[in-house]
Amino acid sequence: MRDDIAIRVEGLTKRFRRYRTHPAAGSIKTTLVHWIKRGGRPADPLTDPNRFDVLRDVSFDIARGETVGIIGRNGVGKSALLKVIAGIYHADAGRVTTHGRVAALIELGAGFHPEFTGRENVMINGIILGLSRREVRERYDRIVEFAELAEFMDAPIRTYSSGMFMRLGFSVAIHAQPSILLIDEILTVGDGAFQIKCMEAICERVNSRRDTTLIVSHDLQLIENLCQRVLLIDPPRVEMFDRPARAVAHFRTRLAEHTAEVAAASAANVR
């Protein structure tokens, strides 16, 4: 892989299980019956009729230092794509190669334990995001200062308000400075003033052009402003990977078409 590429996705196919409402689905009994019917072979995820493609044969490269937006309608696999890049999900076919430390900001404060203090949780959360113990200690003061929680760090997390919880989680994540940051909708947290601070921190990261950032968001204005390129997903394929203005405009047209279709259908129903 070339040195200036941070993420390379080649021929990626991701399939999800189709859940049936049959009460016995997933039980040991049904699984055994199916297994025997297949003659003892494991189900092949690529041909299994109980699975469907979320992403099919998707390929693209993202350069180091680039900020890329991912847009598309609800449920088209934007988060699934992030999770495959993060390594949380496995690719059913194809390959994802990443260069540098990856951290996923899909949920804030992953691994926070309610009974433990803010201080203890910062340590574990930082390690989960790929820092060493020493790195967490070095960044600790900055993390606490950013979160504005200095006087609460020795209190158990369960006593935190949800806003405080999010602020601390966000602060750890932004100070972890991974070379590849995957953001799923969580761009800002807290009240108005804190949200501005979050946005400033993200802008600083994006503008430094040193690290790579992937952002999944439905806020198209924001995507247009922050990103250098935008990936538009129309399942199960990538429909467009282009400059933000073009991709967003294209997606807006699509959304408008869809809205018109829905309006027409409901008008037909009323009649």
Added chain:
Amino acid sequence: MRLIEHFRELWRYRTLIGSLVRRDVAMRYRGSVLGYLWTMLNPLMLLAVYNLVFSQIMRAVSLPHYALFLFVGLLPWLWLSGSLNNGALSIANGGSLITRVYIPPQVLPAVVVLSNFAHFLFALPVAVGGAALVGLTPAAAILALPLAMPAALVFLYGLSLLAATLAVPWRDVQFLVGNLVMIWFFLTPIVYPLDSIPAVWRPLVAANPATVLIHPFQRMLYERHFPQPAELAVGAAWAVAAMVLGVLVFERLRGRLAEEI
């Protein structure tokens, strides 16, 4: 190759494992008044009950210092049962650690086995002290205690990993494990000595991996002899078998784990 990569991955995440084990150990006692004393009180209470039932009421066993015999068998057993019962749920209940960030899922059963191992180590001085209290001065054999630990550690990791993996697609596994562990307890010479079993059945009980892994502790702490090399070797063989089985099943299913939680 897969096997090596599996453990290399665990090793890469050793800082996280260390932090989670420390948290697990601290967690068990946080908010309780007696704190660490519970490490000792838990087996002592079990001990009191079993001692009363088997030695006093049923008069089923008559061993010198029966309570001590029970205690040194119960300690490794609690390590085993804690690892399997909690290990089975570790991935399925891993929540955001599995579905929202990337950590190798095998980290979670490893943490469960290691924190139960820590409790075992904390309670060990009580066994040695208790022996001294009833007049059995510790023999040099206790220096060999570390010899019996690695096999148990590896065995429990393999089995917990297996249970944790299978419990993701089939939640039935957690209940199965709970019941099997209870039956297994009575099939293992802990409340009774191996010699008290009819000769016909003895080879069967002696082949039980829990017997092989727990007996060295009874031997060192209660019988006050050095462990038998043959027994340690059989224990090591069981450990490797459990570990290989656990890792192979895990590696086969791991791609689906995060999606099915």
